[in-house]
Amino acid sequence: MQRLAAWLVARPQNAVVGLAVTLLLPAPQLTSGVIMVLLVLEQGMRQAVIEAMVAAAALLTVSLIFGVSVVSLLTLMAGTWVPVLLLAVALVSARSLTLTMQMTVILTVVALTGFYVVVTDPVAFWEPYLVTMAEIALQSGLELNQDLLNAEVMTVSAALAFWMLYVAGLLLGYGLYKKLPLETADFGRFRDLSFGRVIALAMALASLLALVVDGAWLQSVAFIVFAMFWLQGLAIVHWLHAEKILPLGAVVAVYVLLPLLQVLVFSALAIIGYMDAWFDFRRRIKKGLKGSRT
Numbered sequence: 388m389q390r391l392a393a394w395l396v397a398r399p400q401n402a403v404v405g406l407a408v409t410l411l412l413p414a415p416q417l418t419s420g421v422i423m424v425l426l427v428l429e430q431g432m433r434q435a436v437i438e439a440m441v442a443a444a445a446l447l448t449v450s451l452i453f454g455v456s457v458v459s460l461l462t463l464m465a466g467t468w469v470p471v472l473l474l475a476v477a478l479v480s481a482r483s484l485t486l487t488m489q490m491t492v493i494l495t496v497v498a499l500t501g502f503y504v505v506v507t508d509p510v511a512f513w514e515p516y517l518v519t520m521a522e523i524a525l526q527s528g529l530e531l532n533q534d535l536l537n538a539e540v541m542t543v544s545a546a547l548a549f550w551m552l553y554v555a556g557l558l559l560g561y562g563l564y565k566k567l568p569l570e571t572a573d574f575g576r577f578r579d580l581s582f583g584r585v586i587a588l589a590m591a592l593a594s595l596l597a598l599v600v601d602g603a604w605l606q607s608v609a610f611i612v613f614a615m616f617w618l619q620g621l622a623i624v625h626w627l628h629a630e631k632i633l634p635l636g637a638v639v640a641v642y643v644l645l646p647l648l649q650v651l652v653f654s655a656l657a658i659i660g661y662m663d664a665w666f667d668f669r670r671r672i673k674k675g676l677k678g679s680r681t
Contacts, residue, residue: 406442416552420471424560427475484575509538580622587664620656
């Protein structure tokens, strides 16, 4: 990974090739988006934008030759590069990974609020997508649980999916940046991530209000913010390994179980992360370790 990171930032043409080629791969937010974050952190926003524009021009030229939809390609480039570029710029400005991650939570809540303001009928908005999913499932011989596939579930799932993709792109890009064989800026460590008590309190208040006020928006906000705490729970797992409390096998097991037992593992990590926001387990454990050593 160190060689790859060094190659990408060595010459502008390397960056252009990296951005263009990886944009065409599945989940480009986790490939081309990661490279965009690396370029912004190492070279600055201006240079990264220039390289992205050159890559975009090359891709658009190829699309015209082969008759690929220009609108679809422009949408893909904007949806892949712009959000992670802004997150990388925010990271450089804030000089804090934790603060930047807290900003992503707030921005997601704002975006979700905007969705409910603009889309007055979420059921009608999601209906075409649900019909398409049902048809695909029917052709594949699968049976979808219609009770679980409704407008609220789709809204929450979409918001979480986009948040996770872009945040993963930021974290992986920052990790790649730290692999460079040069002196790099330090914006904090993932294992020290904490969303803080303010966000935890906001989630608790939203949950209480959702019990009193029958509103899909409040329920969605409360659920999404709680679900985001799974990342803080994962950070604690990495912290425990770094402190030699958990073996590497336990960390690997968490990642292996994530896709297999999604709801169970995500819920467990979210609960751990949310409780940590109030009780700061890492500080308490570290204090206990220092006390035992003395």
